[in-house]
Amino acid sequence: MQFGVFTVGDVTPDPTTGRTPTEVERIKAMVAIALKAEEVGLDVFATGEHHNPPFVPSSPTTMLGYIAARTERLILSTATTLITTNDPVxxxxDYAMLQHLADGRVDLIMGRGNTGPVYPWFGKDIRDGIDLAIENYHLLHRLWREDVVDWQGKHRTPLQSFTSTPRPLDDVPPFVWHxxxxxxxxxxxxxxxxDGFFANHIxxxxxxxxxxxxxxxxxxEHYGHGAAHQAIVGLGGQVFMRRNSQDAVREFRPYFDNAPVYGHGPSLEEFTSQTPLTVGSPQxxxxxxxxxxxxxxxxxxxLFLMDHAGLPLKTVLEQLDLLGEIVPTLRREFAVGRPADVPEAPTHASMLKAAVR
Structure with a gap:
């Protein structure tokens, strides 16, 4: 089972100090988090894609390419790639290029995003969101699997005898989660x-x-890919840890109370009881x-979200140390009773092995 972290790259004031990091500080903090994730033994680092303040990760491939050059094992992913407003070509x-540079350590989570105004910024209509997601991915799926593509759809100009370059590494496209x-x-x-299905149940x-x-x-199972229990599922989540549970709650509360997304709403206690958010001890x-x-x-x-709501980088890196301590236990416990026919998350190596059989 894969464990990792994802970031949405928000630039949020620290409610305990009032200080807001600069964009360059936030961007470099995201890189530091990725490097720390590999150091503590995590498997995946994923960055969001946003094109509006207060977020900075507008170019995921640029960031992931830089991280690829500074890591050896970490799987580089997105959370998410906007399949609706990006051109599938x-x-x-872009991701085939990244796949080559990272020696295959690349996959993607495709999504529609959570910012409505992004659609007109890229010449799209939000009312076409689902149709764009379906049509654009159909084209992307073909571009990675067919050397020459003739295509016509509703939402972009036709393609005639088009070849996407570079071709996927080893003719194995990056694995896609939706x-x-x-x-x-x-x-x-x-x-x-x-494909995989990633439910960001936050x-x-x-x-x-x-x-x-x-x-x-x-x-x-209906489409013949395997039994229902063999489907490829990913989950999101949020945690904040300290050795002592009371310390975790006391330290995290001002960040929760003022978070841009869920601040000034349900209490921390209500939220932790009703959602996956866990604030407490490692156990x-x-x-x-x-x-x-x-x-x-x-x-x-x-995947866990750990660097949001204005938390300072020092605190996030401490959180990653704690996460690195508990992941071996999680791996061991999740393996207990796991049916032998439930597959692991696909990687470039496993997909290449399956392709040459």
Missing amino acids: KIAE GSIRSPEIAEQAAYYG FWPKEHFQRLIGLYRERY EVIDKTLTFREHFGDYQRQ
């Missing part, structure tokens, strides 16, 4: 292609995501994370 070429927090159409799309109760993941598993994080398998079945990837 550019996605195909990310969603609310759209059954995206779960259906992931199932249709036999803000809503588990019952909502049980329905989405259940639909994906059911349709994955409490282990215990709650292990309940995810009870709720969603055996799954392949667990």
